[in-house]
Amino acid sequence: xxxxxxxxxxxxxxxxxxxxxxxxxxxxxxxxxxxxxxxxxxxxxxxxxxxxxxxxxxxxxxxxxxxxxxxxxxxxxxxxxxxxxxxxxxxxxxxxxxxxxxxxxxxxxxxxxxxxxxxxxxxxxxxxxxxxxxxxxxxxxxxxxxxxxxxxxxxxxxxxxxxxxxxxxxxxxxxxxxxxxxxxxxxxxxxxxxxxxxxxxxxxxxxxxxxxxxxxxxxxxxxxxxxxxxxxxxxxxxxxxxxxxxxxxxxxxxxxxxxxxxxxxxxxxxxxxxxxxxxxxxxxxxxxxxxxxxxxxxxxxxxxxxxxxxxxxxxxxxxxxxxxxxxxxxxxxxxxxxxxxxxxxxxxxxxxxxxxxx
Amino acid sequence: xxxxxxxxxxxxxxxxxxxxxxxxxxxxxxxxxxxxxxxxxxxxxxxxxxxxxxxxxxxxxxxxxxxxxxxxxxxxxxxxxxxxxxxxxxxxxxxxxxxxxxxxxxxxxxxxxxxxxxxxxxxxxxxxxxxxxxxxxxxxxxxxxxxxxxxxxxxxxxxxxxxxxxxxxxxxxxxxxxxxxxxxxxxxxxxxxxxxxxxxxxxxxxxxxxxxxxxxxxxxxxxxxxxxxxxxxxxxxxxxxxxxxxxxxxxxxxxxxxxxxxxxxxxxxxxxxxxxxxxxxxxxxxxxxxxxxxxxxxxxxxxxxxxxxxxxxxxxxxxxxxxxxxxxxxxxxxxxxxxxxxxxxxxxxxxxxxxxxxxxx
Numbered sequence: 001x002x003x004x005x006x007x008x009x010x011x012x013x014x015x016x017x018x019x020x021x022x023x024x025x026x027x028x029x030x031x032x033x034x035x036x037x038x039x040x041x042x043x044x045x046x047x048x049x050x051x052x053x054x055x056x057x058x059x060x061x062x063x064x065x066x067x068x069x070x071x072x073x074x075x076x077x078x079x080x081x082x083x084x085x086x087x088x089x090x091x092x093x094x095x096x097x098x099x100x101x102x103x104x105x106x107x108x109x110x111x112x113x114x115x116x117x118x119x120x121x122x123x124x125x126x127x128x129x130x131x132x133x134x135x136x137x138x139x140x141x142x143x144x145x146x147x148x149x150x151x152x153x154x155x156x157x158x159x160x161x162x163x164x165x166x167x168x169x170x171x172x173x174x175x176x177x178x179x180x181x182x183x184x185x186x187x188x189x190x191x192x193x194x195x196x197x198x199x200x201x202x203x204x205x206x207x208x209x210x211x212x213x214x215x216x217x218x219x220x221x222x223x224x225x226x227x228x229x230x231x232x233x234x235x236x237x238x239x240x241x242x243x244x245x246x247x248x249x250x251x252x253x254x255x256x257x258x259x260x261x262x263x264x265x266x267x268x269x270x271x272x273x274x275x276x277x278x279x280x281x282x283x284x285x286x287x288x289x290x291x292x293x294x295x296x297x298x299x300x301x302x303x304x305x306x307x308x309x310x311x312x313x314x315x316x317x318x319x320x321x322x323x324x325x326x327x328x329x330x331x332x333x334x335x336x337x338x339x340x341x342x343x344x345x346x347x348x349x350x351x352x353x354x355x356x357x358x
Numbered sequence: 359x360x361x362x363x364x365x366x367x368x369x370x371x372x373x374x375x376x377x378x379x380x381x382x383x384x385x386x387x388x389x390x391x392x393x394x395x396x397x398x399x400x401x402x403x404x405x406x407x408x409x410x411x412x413x414x415x416x417x418x419x420x421x422x423x424x425x426x427x428x429x430x431x432x433x434x435x436x437x438x439x440x441x442x443x444x445x446x447x448x449x450x451x452x453x454x455x456x457x458x459x460x461x462x463x464x465x466x467x468x469x470x471x472x473x474x475x476x477x478x479x480x481x482x483x484x485x486x487x488x489x490x491x492x493x494x495x496x497x498x499x500x501x502x503x504x505x506x507x508x509x510x511x512x513x514x515x516x517x518x519x520x521x522x523x524x525x526x527x528x529x530x531x532x533x534x535x536x537x538x539x540x541x542x543x544x545x546x547x548x549x550x551x552x553x554x555x556x557x558x559x560x561x562x563x564x565x566x567x568x569x570x571x572x573x574x575x576x577x578x579x580x581x582x583x584x585x586x587x588x589x590x591x592x593x594x595x596x597x598x599x600x601x602x603x604x605x606x607x608x609x610x611x612x613x614x615x616x617x618x619x620x621x622x623x624x625x626x627x628x629x630x631x632x633x634x635x636x637x638x639x640x641x642x643x644x645x646x647x648x649x650x651x652x653x654x655x656x657x658x659x660x661x662x663x664x665x666x667x668x669x670x671x672x673x674x675x676x677x678x679x680x681x682x683x684x685x686x687x688x689x690x691x692x693x694x695x696x697x698x699x700x701x702x703x704x705x706x707x708x709x710x711x712x713x714x715x716x717x718x719x
Binding site: 198210213 | 483497498499500502503505506507508510511513522525526527528530531534535536537599605607635636638
């Protein structure tokens with residue numbers, strides 16, 4: 001990248017440093033709280049916000065005068081709350097992974113699928129379904145998905161490494177190749193699957209938060225939480241990455257360490273998310289774009305904002321998924337793709353107008 | 359209409375009976391009227407081809423009717439709380455059957471056959487029988503992709519199903535919400551209907567009634583197998599699971615349909631060709647199998663555009679079944695549900711196989 005674009009980048013950073021940057025995080029926190037309240041209260045059984053308040057207060061021993069049925073209480077504790085919390089974690093994990101990878105690849109099209117974690121996880125999940133493995137009970141599938149996703153990412157990273165250095169373009173191409181391999185193996189297993197297994201595979205591939213239990217949540221929270229806490233620390237380094245890899249190196253950034261950290265964090269967060277909720281598309285792609293459009297490309301702000309935005313978006317998408325055809329449920333992956341597809345198209349067309357492509 | 363096909367209307371009569379059961383003043387005459395009413399039959403659609411009905415087995419005596427379980431004094435009220443041991447060996451206690459959500463089509467059919475259909479408040483999308491009732495009940499989605507929230511929203515006092523119900527996470531959520539969840543085993547054998555009937559009846563607190571229905575169904579299955587045993591040159595039957603042109607599979611060994619074909623006096627051509635479970639259909643398999651008749655599900659046949667569409671599948675037109683256009687189509691739940699109509703389905707299949715065998719001679 002040239003010096004001219006460097007100046008432009010910092011100019012953009014400054015240009016956006018007004019109220020949008022200051023107000024963004026508080027606004028997103030409010031949005032997340034509102035989404036969570038909506039998500040927890042709307043559904044086949046309504047649990048109005050005041051009932052949620054009463055249920056929560058009752059848990060800590062304070063009784064208030066709001067009528068709450070035992071059914072509402074059971075639904076809130078066993079289904080809604082775990083589900084909203086899982087949606088929050090998964091949404092945040094996907095959006096932050098997307099932002100991290102877009103930063104390190106310096107490519108707005110990068111998403112967590114690129115480094116093989118999604119296709120690897122899909123392979124693990126489909127293998128468990130088709131081979132009928134159930135050694136770890138309910139946790140077998142998430143565990144296999146996570147391990148296969150992590151292993152694929154590790155392989156992508158190792159294959160792209162040469163003399164201790166990772167070329168981002170090679171990483172991309174190796175990811176592409178391994179994605180194809182994992183996809184082909186998944187296809188082979190799908191071909192061997194019987195009718196019932198086929199249906200399980202199809203539903204898994206569409207993603208969903210319906211399986212949220214406190215147990216799954218407790219397993220997911222530490223990994224995703226760790227990734228979300230560490231990610232913002234890479235913000236400054238990724239800002240310098242935007243200037244180009246060698247420029248970043250000259251500015252004193254240990255680029256290999258940053259790349260390794262990004263791949264590791266994205267694999268951890270996305271792997272856990274996909275393992276528990278299936279592949280949910282487009283969150284990792286569109287949330288960083290929306291945030292950049294509002295507040296500019298500063299990663300120090302982008303990363304936490306993506307966590308909050310991704311969490312809100314997925315909780316809201318899941319709300320749609322389970323209310324549109326209640327009492328049955330639409331896979332949430334379909335909702336995000338339906339919303340994400342047109343959005344992404346609009347984004348491309350806008351960019352084309354702006355930069356005079358094509 | 360053969361007398362035996364008319365039987366498939368029975369749940370309508372069963373409802374009448376239930377009212378009688380509950381003390382309504384319904385006379386036997388009214389019952390007979392109910393049986394004779396040409397109400398819509400929701401059972402298996404008739405076979406798709408014209409298998410000539412000339413040389414047929416002696417028409418079986420009208421099978422005993424699952425829902426016509428006569429009341430025995432003192433047994434009218436369900437005995438609650440009921441205890442039942444589920445397929446994983448866990449004991450489940452059911453205090454009330456006021457609001458039942460049934461997770462699978464076969465279980466729904468059993469509840470209705472036991473005359474307890476009025477307590478059902480929700481069914482899954484595989485529940486198609488009895489059609490006039492299942493269509494109007496709230497739908498909780500597909501049996502393998504259930505959502506706990508949709509089920510709990512119906513405020514059930516009992517959630518009941520067989521082991522195909524899932525995903526396990528949804529079942530875990532229902533259990534966690536404190537709703538009694540009774541899941542029965544569903545082995546892929548002809549023991550399944552009676553086993554499931556006894557389980558459901560036990561869970562609903564009407565074990566004696568369940569016992570009588572189970573014995574009836576077992577007797578019907580035994581009678582159908584007697585019919586099947588008269589087939590001396592069993593036809594080769596190829597079962598195709600079809601969903602449009604994308605999903606076309608052949609049933610081999612270890613499938614529920616293999617059990618049905620064999621029990622009805624046919625040879626499963628898929629299994630003969632060395633297939634285990636369901637495998638994708640290929641012209642080689644078809645040629646190796648050389649079926650005398652092709653068995654499909656009604657929805658599957660519709661999905662490929664009827665018999666003509668089916669025969670465009672490579673290889674099929676050149677088999678004996680294809681040349682003679684011998685294709686039998688039955689409803690999913692009727693043929694494969696292993697529910698209370700299993701005996702009837704078997705008898706009908708045996709009849710069809712017998713006719714084909716007679717032609718082949």
